[in-house]
Amino acid sequence: MPQHIPFAYERVEARIASMISNGLIRPGERVPSVREICVSDSVSKATAMQALCNLEARSLVFARPRSGYFAMASSRLPLPTTPVAHLEPREPKLSPLVARVFADVQNPATMALGAGTPHPSLLPTAELARSAARAARLHVEDFGRYPTCEADRPLRREIALRLARVGCEVSPEEVVITNGCMDALNLSLRAVASPGDTILVESPTFFGILQMIHSLGMKAISVPATCIAGLDVKAFERTLAKHKIAACVLLPSFGNPHGACVSEEHRQAIAHIANKHRAPIIEDDVYGELAFDGRRLRPLKAYPNAAGTILCGSLSKCLSPALRIGWAIAGCHAENVRRMKWISSIATPHITARAAADYLQCGGFDRHLRAMRHTLEQQTCCISHAISEFFPEGTALSRPSGGYFLWVELPRHISAEKLGDAAIQHRISICPGPIFSLNGEFENCIRLNCAVGVEQNVQEAIATLGRLAHEQAASSFPHAKRPKAKTTTR
């Protein structure tokens, strides 16, 4: 058989693949562009493109619109195990660990790998300050009034316009501006459910939701959600068929804590099932704008028969946590949500709504989002790689395609709580797994926030965490070696 003489594109492909595999180009870093390849390899544009497409097909690189191609982590850890379901409604357990997470957030000297706080360098603070100052100057009379629907109309319009772009058509009149997304979730829960009612949640889910359900005297029942597909649709249907559920709080887009994204097919099924069982969905869409590839999936609210779905979102994760601008788009529950808002805080300040509208109208939001998604992906990639490098064997890791978080499952005998205690001594905050559970499971899991500044040395912080995990493992099994996390090649 004659020896295969490689085509030009194959030579280029092999050269870049080897640069990635030997670490010359690190995960998340840009690989040479088409133009650069044309020059360095003396090939045509078509050849360079072919090489990059093949590398993408081999999952060695990934494309980012208008930015080029970037190196993927060369190896990946296995996925965390699927959580078990809790078959009976119960009062969520109030973990004392949550208080520590709050405390860590307040300490500026800490590397914030714990709470879901974006690093200020990721956000357009100067533009926002200008918008706020302008809003104050232009709407002087507003300071003397209770904020009315007039003051936040421009913002409600901007929100409706953005949703219309992804096929979710809502009227600005339906949008209730809230004090961030937590407020929106609270108001929605209070609008559709009463103390004693059962709320369906994902497992694992954002601990704030569990705390909220507890504080409102409600019960919760959980449905497993995996790191890739998100909510287990069959278990969801079984639970709704068996129990009287007052509301389902779901996070279909880059859910918290593991960043799963529910497919369009599953979204359709979920909306259909909830409607069939007349269980309103409260959809937490706070990370919806942060798909790494910029592709915003249609929220559940946009599917047929989703009039009972309340879409909750905010600008806190993608623009500014300080403005405290969120919203609840409540369809047939809108009147109730509005009443709950009045009962719980009358109104939101006009100045923040005016500032947000001013910023959104100025047109820089999409550009900002592109840059922010890029950084988030890069940092997620970098942290994932560092985990595979430094964490003990048996570590499993989620593979988010958007949002802030990585969900790390450590070997069984490592306690997330103890790891958190040790980490905070090194000024690193993490979120221990049990707070994401109804009954304190996920004891060996942690959630890591990847929305850290690019100038921050996350590599070093992850190395420290890995060392601490190894130390804990060694104190459990003093004679074990310190192998690095075992990876699976894709």
Next chain:
Amino acid sequence: MPQHIPFAYERVEARIASMISNGLIRPGERVPSVREICVSDSVSKATAMQALCNLEARSLVFARPRSGYFAMASSRLPLPTTPVAHLEPREPKLSPLVARVFADVQNPATMALGAGTPHPSLLPTAELARSAARAARLHVEDFGRYPTCEADRPLRREIALRLARVGCEVSPEEVVITNGCMDALNLSLRAVASPGDTILVESPTFFGILQMIHSLGMKAISVPATCIAGLDVKAFERTLAKHKIAACVLLPSFGNPHGACVSEEHRQAIAHIANKHRAPIIEDDVYGELAFDGRRLRPLKAYPNAAGTILCGSLSKCLSPALRIGWAIAGCHAENVRRMKWISSIATPHITARAAADYLQCGGFDRHLRAMRHTLEQQTCCISHAISEFFPEGTALSRPSGGYFLWVELPRHISAEKLGDAAIQHRISICPGPIFSLNGEFENCIRLNCAVGVEQNVQEAIATLGRLAHEQAASSFPHAKRPKAKTTTR
């Protein structure tokens, strides 16, 4: 007996008294100053002073610090009857009338005699806008962070300093900034009570509190409060002795709806009784700064053994409703309140807290408060007088010494709800009495908001309300005459 030749001061006194009685000087209007009297009556300063002091002793005029003397309403209606107590805890009734009150607030064409909204002309809007713009410019980095305790420290300090001036010493660390006072009340209730618990309230009381208790799945029990003395202290003690009370929501300073102010002696007793029965007080002090005579009474929180008292206040009634700045000072419950705040909305925006602190630090607040109290008193006086002029016989009226509100008890057969329906056709909003009650009583009462602009013709609005009340009375008793409200001379 020789005829008494009047002293000079008696001549002056008689002349001014007659100007008031024949309507030349109307209630709330300024009477001639000492300087003016000296010139017009050719008397000494001491004589002019003596005349004014005598008029004050006769309750024909009242003094306002640094502003001079003003005419009192020449006659007064009787006080509304004392409400009855409800002896068993019950779920507050959700009145559909509340929705109408909200709707009316949103209509700028309406004369806002209904909801407790201040007219923008009473507030320093231009100064606030400048403070907000400055805060935005000076704290750019804040826009990229979740608001921390750092961002609202200056405001918490200002609040603590103001309270210290009236003998209520709290640490700035104890102050939790909230999204207005409603938020503070909500968080406080959720911090100390759970669904199913019983909350003690006044009767009548602010309808927002009843709605809140209902929405949290709690029950309420009411203790009568009169228009002058406020809470019935003996009934308060009996109720606490008989029932398990999770919290008492009280409004000791210019309470809503009738503007009563609890004396220092009663405050001491209330604080003592609540402490004895270990029932935390949630003190709504939102009108505390608005005593007509500028005398701020010490809040319940300042009395001995009041560690369990949560003092809730806001800037909404005395500075700006738009900023949505309130606070809860929670003593031993502070940690719980903070946790509830996190669970319900994470944080309040930094920009409004910075703007408020900037305004308070600039030093114009006390000057503004003096002017605002003055206007409030004048409008309250003017509306009281118009009511005695235009309302049907049998009308009774509260006599507030601060705050926004007049509580009007109409003759028994007049329905406040129907009066409200008729009034809104004339673009006048009022608050119907039943919403201030646990079970829909006060059917013939209304609450009127006196925080209206000085340029607004309240006289005319009250005349319209009076005519509508007469029409309703006439349709009940078609052959009756239309006598004006019978007044009692002080």
